[in-house]
Amino acid sequence: MSKRIVIIGAGLAGTTAARELNARGQAVTVIDPRAGETCERPPLSKHLFDGSRHHLPYHLESTEHITFVRDRAEEITLAEAAADSRYTAETQRHPHPLAEHHATAGTVHLASGESIDFTHCILATGMAANRPEVPAYPDALPVYDLADAEWILARVNNATEALNVGVLGSGYLGMEVATSAVAAGHRATVYLRGNEPLRKQLSAPVRQALFERHKAAGVDFVTHTSSPDDIPADVHDLFITSVGARPQLIPIDGHRPAHAWDVDERLATSHPGVFAVGDCAIVTAGPYALDHPWACEPVAESHGKFLAELLSADSDGASIGVEDAPEAGSGSGSADGSTVWSDVPWHWSFQGPEKVFTAGLTSPDADDTIIRYDPSGAKFQVFHFDGPGPESSLIGVETFNWPPMQAAARRVLGGNHIPTRAQIADPDFDFKAHSRL
Numbered sequence: 001m002s003k004r005i006v007i008i009g010a011g012l013a014g015t016t017a018a019r020e021l022n023a024r025g026q027a028v029t030v031i032d033p034r035a036g037e038t039c040e041r042p043p044l045s046k047h048l049f050d051g052s053r054h055h056l057p058y059h060l061e062s063t064e065h066i067t068f069v070r071d072r073a074e075e076i077t078l079a080e081a082a083a084d085s086r087y088t089a090e091t092q093r094h095p096h097p098l099a100e101h102h103a104t105a106g107t108v109h110l111a112s113g114e115s116i117d118f119t120h121c122i123l124a125t126g127m128a129a130n131r132p133e134v135p136a137y138p139d140a141l142p143v144y145d146l147a148d149a150e151w152i153l154a155r156v157n158n159a160t161e162a163l164n165v166g167v168l169g170s171g172y173l174g175m176e177v178a179t180s181a182v183a184a185g186h187r188a189t190v191y192l193r194g195n196e197p198l199r200k201q202l203s204a205p206v207r208q209a210l211f212e213r214h215k216a217a218g219v220d221f222v223t224h225t226s227s228p229d230d231i232p233a234d235v236h237d238l239f240i241t242s243v244g245a246r247p248q249l250i251p252i253d254g255h256r257p258a259h260a261w262d263v264d265e266r267l268a269t270s271h272p273g274v275f276a277v278g279d280c281a282i283v284t285a286g287p288y289a290l291d292h293p294w295a296c297e298p299v300a301e302s303h304g305k306f307l308a309e310l311l312s313a314d315s316d317g318a319s320i321g322v323e324d325a326p327e328a329g330s331g332s333g334s335a336d337g338s339t340v341w342s343d344v345p346w347h348w349s350f351q352g353p354e355k356v357f358t359a360g361l362t363s364p365d366a367d368d369t370i371i372r373y374d375p376s377g378a379k380f381q382v383f384h385f386d387g388p389g390p391e392s393s394l395i396g397v398e399t400f401n402w403p404p405m406q407a408a409a410r411r412v413l414g415g416n417h418i419p420t421r422a423q424i425a426d427p428d429f430d431f432k433a434h435s436r437l
Contacts, residue, residue: 036276073110074250105274121337122277167191265342292417299343355400412434
């Protein structure tokens with residue numbers, strides 16, 4: 001095979017793509033200082049205090065088809081800009097010429113001074129956690145990568161009595177840390193910028209239900225914390241921050257996006273031969289376009305599988321003939337016969353004993369939703385639609401403490417029988433039975 005596929009980043013999206021390409025017999029080079037040492041992130045925060053395994057390995061071995069380059073990618077130059085590159089042919093790892101129909105699309109330049117040509121490049125650089133300084137707790141850390149989590153876990157394991165844990169931030173990770181701490185017998189205080197947690201993630205019914213459950217379970221909340229400077233000293237034995245993350249980006253021909261790489265429905269950037277997947281990509285077209293990265297593990301894995309199938313096909317992707325690629329397992333055909341990424345995006349968060357899921361397109365600001373409860377009233381789903389009319393279609397579902405119905409939501413959204421608002425509003429409509437159509 002004369003395609004030269006390079007993956008920058010060995011997180012879940014990059015590792016998945018490499019594994020799937022390897023299974024198809026396609027050679028790939030993975031560039032990352034820790035290539036082959038990936039772990040799954042969710043258990044880092046969910047199981048930090050309960051003594052269970054706190055990460056699941058996604059180890060990837062080098063094979064006949066997988067080459068690891070444990071180095072840092074610093075920039076990319078595209079083929080048309082090669083003449084201006086400060087790198088020379090002598091530093092190429094693959095100096096032999098490519099077949100004419102697989103012309104070099106660009107070059108990845110490494111921190112070591114070496115460079116690697118590619119016909120296709122997958123940007124899977126992920127995100128880096130924001131690390132605000134908390135004056136009262138200079139050793140505060142986020143729980144975003146394995147090294148941080150292991151340092152915090154050592155503190156937890158060495159404790160001889162219950163800890164008083166402080167958490168700055170009210171997103172998924174912060175709430176998972178705080179609620180898992182309380183469930184394990186520790187104390188936890190969450191410092192919020194606003195007046196409730198998960199304001200940017202979940203609709204009002206779900207986040208308010210979680211807020212009440214967490215307060216009842218013993219999590220303390222300090223609202224309207226405008227600055228880390230306001231957090232009192234000598235209160236907490238351990239302090240953890242969770243105030244978001246930012247995509248890790250490298251320049252392409254000297255240009256770096258302000259937020260993340262925009263990709264189309266085929267996960268292709270505007271640069272020929274260059275794709276982006278997972279947390280560093282904003283999908284701007286297709287059935288699941290969003291104005292920010294999806295930033296969740298199921299999407300990262302889905303992206304990796306989609307591109308592996310697309311790029312290992314007989315015809316090439318991106319500017320080298322993606323229109324001719326056969327339909328991929330993680331995508332579907334569009335009206336013009338091309339392949340698009342169309343897996344139903346979903347996310348889960350276990351916050352102590354509480355479980356919350358999302359599937360499809362949901363909005364924290366939605367106020368035209370329909371709520372359906374189970375007979376006990378303790379579990380419910382929030383349904384989101386593409387309009388206010390009775391014939392508007394279901395586009396997303398939030399599920400609170402009702403895992404079987406989350407599975408039903410994913411089946412419905414991924415199927416060919418999408419219910420309308422009028423159907424969901426009918427109390428006799430059996431959503432679970434509908435999911436099996």
